[in-house]
Amino acid sequence: MEQLIERFLRYVRFETQSNSANAQCPSTEGQRVLAQQLKDELIELGLADVSLDDNGYVMARLPSNVEHDVPAIGFIAHMDTAMDASGKNVKPQIVENYQGGDIALGVGDEVLSPIQYPDLNKLHGHNIITTDGTTLLGADNKAGIAEIITAAAYLIAHPEIKHGDICIGFTPDEEIGRGANLFDVEKFNAQWAYTIDGGPVGELEFENFNASSAYVTCHGVNVHPGTAKDKMINAMNIAAQFQVTMPAEETPECTEGYEGFFHLVSMEPSVAKTKLHYILRDFDSEGLERRKTLIQEKVDALNTRLDKGRVSLEIVDCYSNMREMVEPHPHIIEFAKQAMIECDVKPVIKPIRGGTDGARLSFKGLPCPNIFTGGYNFHGIHEFITVEGMEQAVKVIVKLAENTAKNYA
Structure with a gap:
């Protein structure tokens, strides 16, 4: 040995x-x-x-x-x-x-x-x-x-x-x-x-988990802050609004055993564009589909409240x-x-x-x-x-x- x-x-x-x-x-x-x-x-x-x-x-x-x-x-x-x-x-x-x-x-x-x-x-x-x-x-x-x-x-x-x-x-x-x-x-x-x-x-x-990745992109408008009144749209603020709508109790630090989760893995912040990368995990394939549907609904709801198209979503399946x-x-x-x-x-x-x-x-x-x-x-x-x-x-x-x-x- x-x-x-x-x-x-x-x-x-x-x-x-x-x-x-x-x-x-x-x-x-x-x-x-x-x-x-x-x-x-x-x-x-x-x-x-x-x-x-x-x-x-x-x-x-x-x-x-x-x-x-x-x-x-x-x-x-x-x-x-x-x-x-x-x-x-x-x-x-x-x-x-x-x-x-x-x-x-x-x-x-x-x-x-x-x-x-x-x-x-x-x-x-x-x-x-x-x-x-x-x-x-x-x-x-x-x-x-x-x-x-x-x-x-x-x-x-x-x-x-x-x-x-x-x-x-x-x-x-x-x-x-x-x-x-x-x-x-x-x-x-x-x-x-x-x-x-x-x-x-x-x-x-x-x-093991069924797994997907979700890429949420928030689209803003960058203008010099000195002349930004009614012109600037800060993509980081949009991203923050999106994140607070996600279920806080369904994250890795709050789940165990057979419980699935949403996990914000990383973000690329800027005023003009902010990207959020989430991983979605669930042991049940139907559960994973529900998670994909939920994150799409969150995107749609924010787009309804803001200008349409400010938030886009791409979901990629990873493993089963x-x-x-x-x-x-x-x-x-x-x-x-x-x-x-x-x-x-x-x-x-x-x-x-x-x-x-x-x-x-x-x-x-x-x-x-x-x-x-x-x-x-x-x-x-x-x-x-x-x-x-x-x-x-x-x-x-x-x-x-x-x-x-x-x-x-």
Whole structure:
């Protein structure tokens, strides 16, 4: 397991933040640099069919070591980190044998506090890897990469553990919703797969939000403020009027479980034109349609009150709930639950309040639930992961490979 942590600490130092403004794949050069490193590492481990395509997708296969037919299964993780916080010059620190209280991040005043993050109260005695308070950590999803490669290395070193073909895939640009766009399911050649991209130990997820983006544009008129009387129309004021009409109780900070939300992600303000980007999320497809209808009604109402055409709306559908594609294959979930139980991990089946590559891949014909990495607080400077959680993820991957072969003996 020392190799697991060494790998993880090495991977997080690669700057791989994706960039939604760049239409190329991968959207940043740092992802390609890490992809080449991973390709070389997989070749050195002795895996078969190792490839890195022009779009930055890495694939490999650990060949079966049994004579009977066993379905090929896959494990997938993504290389990019989120745009919500910097992923440059990541400086992780390991807090050994955590005994409670605040954890100082780096040399500044930033701390990781159990008051703000009560999960820390369950982790006394664990070894915790944190940021230095200036960047995200990158456990989302470089922990998944390290866990998958370490599990493959363990299976290679222990040929007495029988398994079928194990397919490995590392994707670019998952954080900007493109990770599955150019994923070659036929080339991957697995009958089903698991993304190793979840949070705390035990998480097992096979349903996620239905997702759309809504782009609200407010059109104003810019005139010199000294002569603006009865002429200027400030688009930022229109945007403010629009935002206050949105349901305040249906936002991420006010919802949980199966509750959906509207989330104002970003805005580009100016007097002449102000753009608002919302994400709409709901586990029920009809619920998502209601949200799209509501935001259209808000636009129409403001246009009625103001000059017609002052506010415009574009809605783009992003991904759908994978549940309908995974539920017809219940053994996929049962195998994962059993592997966790045999590794002394209590399965925690819950919906993903977001999306993963697995959601899109499931609709491309590769059923793909999501399994924990052991991490917490993704996308921000308070991100952390436990060494013990990462080790348990590796054990579950190995056990899944072993049990799949046993079930088809």
